[in-house]
Amino acid sequence: MKLSLGPLLYYWPREAVLDFYRQAASWPVDTVYLGETVCSRRRELKLSDWIAIGEALAGAGKEVVLSTYELIESDADLRTMHAVAANAAFRVEANDMAAVRALSGNAPFVAGPFLNVYNAATLSLLAELGAVRWVAPVELSREGIAAVVAEGPAGIETEVFAYGRLPLAVSARCFTARYNNLTKDHCEFRCIEHPDGLALDTQDGQHFLVLNGVQTQSAAVQSLASEIGPARAAGVGMLRLSPQSTGMGEVVAVFREAADGALAPHDAARRLAPLMPAAACDGYWHGKPGIVSEWGRAHERAPHAESHA
Amino acid sequence: MNAAVLPQPAARPMKLVCPAGTPPALKAAVDNGADDVYLGFKDETNARNFAGLNFDDRSLREGIDYAHRKGAQVLVALNTYPQPGSWRKWQAAVNRAASLGVDAIIVADAGLLAYAAKAHPQLRLHLSVQGSATSHEAINFYHERFGIKRAVLPRVLSVEQAEKVIARTPVEIEVFGFGSLSIMVEGRCALSSYATGESPNTHGGCSPAKSIRWQQRPDALESRLGGVLIDRFGAEDHPGYPTLCRGRFVVNGDTYYPFEEPTSLNTLELLPRLQAMGVAAIKIEGRQRSPVYVETVTRVWREALDACFRDRERFRVKPAWQDALAGISEGHQCTLGAYHRPWK
Amino acid sequence: MNAAASAPRKLPGPVRAVGRRLPRLPASIAFATALNLTLRRKFPADVLDRLEGHTFAIVVEDAGVELLFRVRARRFVPVAQAAEPVLRFRAVAWDYATLAAREADPDTLFFNRRLVVEGDTEIALLVKNTLDTIDIPRTRGILRRVLRAAAPGGS
Known part of the structure; x- marks a missing residue:
């Protein structure tokens, strides 16, 4: 089972980003996805910076992939997407159909999690256009992924979102700016104050979501560390671990050991718990509401009862 | 114009x-x-x-x-x-x-x-x-x-x-x-399935009715989706259909509509x-x-x-x-x- | 829009007084009978099956009346007492009439708290959508004329 480091979804200061990837060079991940995917206003790093980071990681033996925007609105967004798609150094993850169009016929690509691949027909189409790997939408269950893999084209690699706060929605509106009574065009880049997102609770105190600029994420952290066997059986070849601001190296190590069979599922879950910024969830994987923690229900005496009445 | x-x-x-x-x-x-x-x-x-x-x-x-x-x-x-x-x-x-x-x-x-x-x-x-x-x-x-x-x-x-x-x-x-x-980009929103297991992409509906509960409390009418409290309405408030992006939530102690008002x-x-x-x-x-x-x-x-x-x-x-x-x-x-x- | 968009009109005091003194069962019998006559055959069988065994309450607030009925063997039958109906609707007579005449939009009345719905939301939507599906133009035409006549300044 291969491991990947997903694209950084938050807005961190330039030095923090450079430092993060300097460390990542020594982590046991096979693939690293780079680039800004959430908001085109985030410019601590330019494309050339990302490519420089990629070269360092490639030198450390990693497969490097550059990811495109999840949402394209303006001409400037399109230009950035084309610059990423046309880069000569690295493979590209396409996150919308404009990127697929730019890549098809030119280079093999990764079909990103925002392309809405819910069935084998769509996966076959993308494979014909040059996709060599696909990342399942977060909503798709283990059973659903297994069905798509079974009916889908041969030879395409399957990746799932295995660790991190789930990217659930994207908007034209910036909710971090809105929280600060600012508009997106004058947002003062306040995302940079929230390295793991801005917490949003219900009125009765349940930790529910986090705001990440135009993106909305789950507050709970999806973890499939205890599901690596079933993932392999479903045809998954790569687990995506989504960067968080602290303890990421440890998270990677736990997944590596668990994937290699050196760590029992229960021990993997136990070691991850203190590393997470919030409670764990795995509902989508089990065909349930995403917020649910089936692992917690089955294995802990006090599951996160506040998460689902 | x-x-x-x-x-x-x-x-x-x-x-x-x-x-x-x-x-x-x-x-x-x-x-x-x-x-x-x-x-x-x-x-x-x-x-x-x-x-x-x-x-x-x-x-x-x-x-x-x-x-x-x-x-x-x-x-x-x-x-x-x-x-x-x-x-x-x-x-x-x-x-x-x-x-x-x-x-x-x-x-x-x-x-x-x-x-x-x-x-x-x-x-x-x-x-x-x-x-x-x-x-x-x-x-x-x-x-x-x-x-x-x-x-x-x-x-x-x-x-x-x-x-x-x-x-x-x-x-x-x-x-x-x-x-x-719609506040979120259509086709790119899984908020509903996060709380209920069903979303427009997967089941053709946001906030499925079977996951909605209205509860009249002494001080407020509460709407819940999949158990998650979406909003509380006082006597003067106008209740809306409980979709997550129209809910009132709390961010750093402020209770407001973080996504959009109804x-x-x-x-x-x-x-x-x-x-x-x-x-x-x-x-x-x-x-x-x-x-x-x-x-x-x-x-x-x-x-x-x-x-x-x-x-x-x-x-x-x-x-x-x-x-x-x-x-x-x-x-x-x-x-x-x-x-x-x-x-x- | 029309008669419905304006503020609800309350029944005159004497009507309310009579309504409160009416025993509940006869009113429910009359209502269930009316439902069987006008709507039953228009309700799809699968919808009636889905409602089978459930009790519904319709509270006419200004008349002081609560109508109770249950769906049994695809018919509406009156009920004297119900522990907890699956749905309880509350509104004034005027708003029910404008809804039946298709002069008012149920969601608008709901958003404005003029129509209060308590209970199972899925069944409420099923009932609302099914009622929206049913065409009874003659009954509606009569109701619309009555409402116009009753509305102050109405033609």
């Missing part, structure tokens, strides 16, 4: 595309001047899959007859994503729509578009808003691959951005004119601009709403579109139109949404 900056009058009026969840709504739309009526089958192949709503083969056949007799067209929304293991259901829905003689199908999934284009080359294809195509390049992808004739723009672009899209695609562009306002989209005042820039069709949201809603919205928008086409420069929004629309809107405010850039 300054007449001097407007380009030449459009040669064709914009089409009015109205919703129908039931046969009486279809009649109301047709009778009040809809050019196109869009509707869905009674299952998860469409994004308004609610109990008691939508059309079976018989009511669709009658609806098509009725619309065609009065010169209107019928579009069938097959705008959810075929789920693993049930591809045949969506495939069959395409075949049914084609054999019943609908005027177009509205599709989101690329695989399903590929199937429809191959199996029914004569069937007119529209790209659903759920397809999340936000640029001319994404729209042109669907045009080149599947020959789509029309695309519905997600409600994320400003007027300026929409204008640029229209100028650079051969595909007719349909925009939302009125109705419930408002409706209303772009009447933009009509001259939309017509000048070449918008092909205006869509009214609301297949889950009553025939009264459809009747009222269709009547007002027909009048407004005709007035705008007759004389774009002298077009003024009539207060009577706004009053009628306010009477059937969710929430008590209207907004231009993303069309107006500061909304973002």
Whole structure:
């Protein structure tokens, strides 16, 4: 089972980003996805910076992939997407159909999690256009992924979102700016104050979501560390671990050991718990509401009862 | 609006595309001047899959007859994503729509578009808003691959951005004119399934009714979705349908609407601009709403579109139109949404 | 819009007084009978099956009346007492009439708290959508004329 480091979804200061990837060079991940995917206003790093980071990681033996925007609105967004798609150094993850169009016929690509691949027909189409790997939408269950893999084209690699706060929605509106009574065009880049997102609770105190600029994420952290066997059986070849601001190296190590069979599922879950910024969830994987923690229900005496009445 | 900056009058009026969840709504739309009526089958192949709503083969056949007799067209929304293991259901829905003689199908999934284009080359294809195509390049992808004739723009672009899209695609562009306002990019929102297990993409509905609980507490009426508290309404508050993006939540101790207040989209005042820039069709949201809603919205928008086409420069929004629309809107405010850039 | 968009009109005091003194069962019998006559055959069988065994309450607030009925063997039958109906609707007579005449939009009345719905939301939507599906133009025409006549300044 291969491991990947997903694209950084938050807005961190330039030095923090450079430092993060300097460390990542020594982590046991096979693939690293780079680039800004959430908001085109985030410019601590330019494309050339990302490519420089990629070269360092490639030198450390990693497969490097550059990811495109999840949402394209303006001409400037399109230009950035084309610059990423046309880069000569690295493979590209396409996150919308404009990127697929730019890549098809030119280079093999990764079909990103925002392309809405819910069935084998769509996966076959993308494979014909040059996709060599696909990342399942977060909503798709283990059973659903297994069905798509079974009916889908041969030879395409399957990746799932295995660790991190789930990217659930994207908007034209910036909710971090809105929280600060600012508009997106004058947002003062306040995302940079929230390295793991801005917490949003219900009125009765349940930790529910986090705001990440135009993106909305789950507050709970999806973890499939205890599901690596079933993932392999479903045809998954790569687990995506989504960067968080602290303890990421440890998270990677736990997944590596668990994937290699050196760590029992229960021990993997136990070691991850203190590393997470919030409670764990795995509902989508089990065909349930995403917020649910089936692992917690089955294995802990006090599951996160506040998460689902 | 300054007449001097407007380009030449459009040669064709914009089409009015109205919703129908039931046969009486279809009649109301047709009778009040809809050019196109869009509707869905009674299952998860469409994004308004609610109990008691939508059309079976018989009511669709009658609806098509009725619309065609009065010169209107019928579009069938097959705008959810075929789920693993049930591809045949969506495939069959395409075949049914084609054999019943609908005027177009509205599709989101690329695989399903590929199937429809191959199996029914004569069937007119529209790209659903759920397809999340936000640029001319994404729209042109669907045009080149599947020959789509029309695309519905997600409600994320400003007027300026929409204008640029229209100028650079051969595909007719349909925009939302009125109705419930989507805060998230359509086709890219899993908030509902995070709380309930069902979302528009997977089950054809946001905030499924079976996951909703209303509870009257001594001090407030509470709405919950999948157990998650969405909002509490005091005696003076107006309750809305508990979708997550209209909920009131707490961020750093502030209780407010972090995503959006309960408002409706209303772009009447933009009509001259939309017509000048070449918008092909205006869509009214609301297949889950009553025939009264459809009747009222269709009547007002027909009048407004005709007035705008007759004389774009002298077009003024009539207060009577706004009053009628306010009477059937969710929430008590209207907004231009993303069309107006500061909304973002 | 029309008669419905304006403020609700309350029943005159004497009617209310009579309503409060009416025993509940006869009113429910009359209502269930009316439902069977006008709506039953228009309700799809699968919807009636889905409602089978459930009790519904319709509270006419200004008349002081609560109508109770249950769906049994695809018919509406009156009920004297119900522990907890699956749905309880509350509104004034005027708003019920404008809804039945298709002069008012149920969602609008709900958003404005003029129509209060308590209970199972899925069944509420099923009932609302099914009622929206049913065409009874003659009954509606009569109701609309009555409402117009009753509305102050109405034609």
